[in-house]
Amino acid sequence: MKQHTVDAITAHPRYQELIRARKRFAWSLTAAILSIYYGFIFVVAFWPDWLAVPVAEGWTMTVGIPVGILVISSAFILTGVYVARANGQFDRLTKEIQEDFE
């Protein structure tokens, strides 16, 4: 890539919009999955009894079971959330930049 193309794309408002939006979104979602997982691991490590409480009086199933399933589901849901926005907004911006420079 020629230096003037690099400079032109870097200065392009759509490109600026894309990298700013993606950066904020991707790192927020990363922070979300890290908080969910390490939140879970911290409870396991420091307050394991919280997860061993039955979901309701007289039940054998503990709170830990739905919590575990929720952590698994959240991983899938968060990837879905990313795909939904990336397929829409990010791909549209990318296409506009590509059209201007390719």
Place this chain on the structure above:
Amino acid sequence: MTRLAVWGVLAILLVPFGLAAAPALSGTVVQSGVNTTAIMMFMVFVTATLGITYWASKRTRTASDFYTAGGGISGRKNGLAIAGDYMSAASFLGISGLVFASGYDGLIYSIGFLVGWPVIMFLIAEQIRNLGKYTFSDVTSYRFGQTQIRTMAAISSLVVVAFYLIAQMVGAGKLIQLLFGLDYWMAVVSVGVLMMTYVIFGGMTATTWVQIIKAVLLLSGATFMAVAALAAFNFSPEEMFRQAVEVSPKGDAIMGPGSLLNDPINAISLGLALMFGTAGLPHILMRFFTVPNAKEARKSVFYATGFIGYFYILTFIIGFAAIVLLAQNPQFFKPEALAADGTVLKDQLISGLAGGTNMVAINLAEAVGGNLFLGFISAVAFATILAVVAGLTLAGASAISHDLYANVIARGHSNEATEIRVSRIATLVLGLVAIGLGIAFESQNVAFMVGLAFAIAASANFPVLVASIFWGKMTTRGAMIGGFAGLVSAVGLTILSKAVWGDVLGFTAINEEGVAVPVGLIPLDNPAIISIPIAFFCIWFFSVFDKSERAKTDRAAYFAQRIRCETGIGAEGAANH
């Protein structure tokens, strides 16, 4: 020639099965005996995959065909192939066994293997698709000194592949010995020969299809097993948990976090290794070059995360249901685990299982689906191993041919035909080494090896990959030193840990009861909590204080790299077929 080779392999593979079948027919019991149904089903799988390999070999002409199946795999197919590459026999049999023995701890453990996937989605998948071509070293060396960074990345890839491969080969040998009644060495040789055939003749195309078929078989087999097991409890999970607590020697302790992760530092360290290790496994990263663009790369992760998460929920159900259902089947237990009336002694439920807790899922298959389903699940377990080792071998061979040979030794001046030939030779050599080490490590304790592979991937590959994508100030020197620091510290700390220092090297200490027990020099089981920060610190420190000429070019090239990374302008396209 290819057709002949494929039939030759089939013939070679049939021989050990034939030999092994003879003694069982004359009445000698070889562990669980030779399982004819399993062998028949497995032969169907082998014949089908060799047919695919033959077809794939005709389409494998260019380097792009060999490394990335031409780059034309759709996101959904690639998602299945990733799941097939990642869901190893160790996670299927190991985690269901862990749930059987420890209950809830098994779920905690499996979650660790899943949460790396969102990280790959947000930070890695599209980026490496846009920046790379065949291997993840294409990305980490994009704007840096090719020779140094590729050498470093190839070494860490090969170390990860080697440990992962040895663990898989030893596990495969033992499992197949148990399931099919084959001798250990025959099992290892069969796995090795098949994986070499897939990769050498069919390259990434054959490997991808083996992984897709295996994923479909494993997911449908596990689904059937979980549904059939739940049916025994009238589809009430609560009923299943209630009976499991009654039957298990650990009682209601199986319903919450147990002793497996009672040490906070070790729990967090393991979590780090699993999460970021997934995002640094060379055979997984390589799969993102098989899709045509960034959009398909992100779709692959979405599908893969769904399949893998669903699979871990199934293994959890399988493990819990097995507590109750296996206890009703004394035939799965050693004679000494049974009471006078032939029922299973409660305190022998875990330790008395014939073949160990790795056999939980296999035994449950027989309990819920009879001999036919047992045969199916055994064949699926074998197929599972093949799909994983084929992916690993291809990644290892690519590190040798694409990184070390084409870009370091030939300095980018090799031609494609030679590069493919080098990959095929590398596959052959890796396959032979894997067979040799698989046999050599038969009676060694290899439990630490998968953990170590994840720890190295998390400490050497992941930090360099993330920094090369997101941190414009990283330099060749910083990446080199950071990568090696992660590699050396991960390996070094593992050697000092109990798993190697005590269990493998045999160092012991006398405990309070006066008994000699294996010990480590450090109390850490997994090095990630120290080795990942060491890698990131070295990357930062040696980049920031790098005043060399090279550092200036490295930093200046970031803007162009970032444009390609974000927009895909200039990225490698799919080959036209």
